[in-house]
Amino acid sequence: MKKSKIVTTEDILLKLCQSVSGVLSSATDSNVSYSAMVQKINKTSLKPDFGCFVLFDGGFSGLVVINFTAKAALELYTKYMQHMGIPAEELAIAHTSDEVGDVLGELMNQLVGDFTNKIRKELQTHITQNQPKMLSLNKQVILSVDTNLDRPQARRVTFSTENHNIFYLELAMDKTEFIQLEDFEMDDENPDEILEKAQQQMREKEEKSKASSHSDADDLLSELGL
Numbered sequence: 001m002k003k004s005k006i007v008t009t010e011d012i013l014l015k016l017c018q019s020v021s022g023v024l025s026s027a028t029d030s031n032v033s034y035s036a037m038v039q040k041i042n043k044t045s046l047k048p049d050f051g052c053f054v055l056f057d058g059g060f061s062g063l064v065v066i067n068f069t070a071k072a073a074l075e076l077y078t079k080y081m082q083h084m085g086i087p088a089e090e091l092a093i094a095h096t097s098d099e100v101g102d103v104l105g106e107l108m109n110q111l112v113g114d115f116t117n118k119i120r121k122e123l124q125t126h127i128t129q130n131q132p133k134m135l136s137l138n139k140q141v142i143l144s145v146d147t148n149l150d151r152p153q154a155r156r157v158t159f160s161t162e163n164h165n166i167f168y169l170e171l172a173m174d175k176t177e178f179i180q181l182e183d184f185e186m187d188d189e190n191p192d193e194i195l196e197k198a199q200q201q202m203r204e205k206e207e208k209s210k211a212s213s214h215s216d217a218d219d220l221l222s223e224l225g226l
Contacts, residue, residue, distance in 0.1 A: 059125030
């Protein structure tokens with residue numbers, strides 16, 4: 001009799017780690033790696049200097065939190081923008097800048113999107129995500145995000161950037177197992193196409209912002225008769 005394949009919380013966490021590492025490495029054209037050891041924690045929290053979180057629901061419910069140090073946030077932001085061809089002199093220099101938050105939110109949206117695609121393809125179930133939220137935090141603030149989980153499990157994984165700056169991924173989800181009853185074929189998909197589409201949207205957003213700024217300036221000069 002064929003032995004059924006069982007997918008546990010740790011297997012799902014591994015898929016998430018692979019999405020985080022793969023998407024951030026491709027987006028920044030640098031090496032973003034994760035620890036082979038995972039830590040069991042009691043609950044997820046948003047911590048300094050920059051916390052991002054996204055909720056997902058569907059086949060199973062959960063919460064993904066990424067806590068960046070200021071150096072890690074700035075490194076990922078800078079390398080992502082430079083990889084898109086933005087000159088260094090046009091980049092923000094503080095992790096508290098709105099632009100840094102926008103980029104990290106976009107990157108989190110991409111990596112969770114890659115994760116949900118993996119879940120659909122490999123576990124034959126569907127989960128949806130909300131829009132990622134970002135908070136710049138000082139060193140005295142720790143925020144907890146409540147989720148409606150019946151049997152919550154929480155895990156933390158350490159990530160490292162190419163310049164050895166550290167950030168932490170935390171996952172909270174219901175304790176669950178997926179049991180494969182029959183063999184099935186997985187759909188082929190190209191993560192690079194997903195990333196390229198997201199980068200194109202970001203470029204268009206930058207161009208519209210610049211065009212709007214120039215238009216406002218021209219309108220003002222016209223009103224002044226210049």
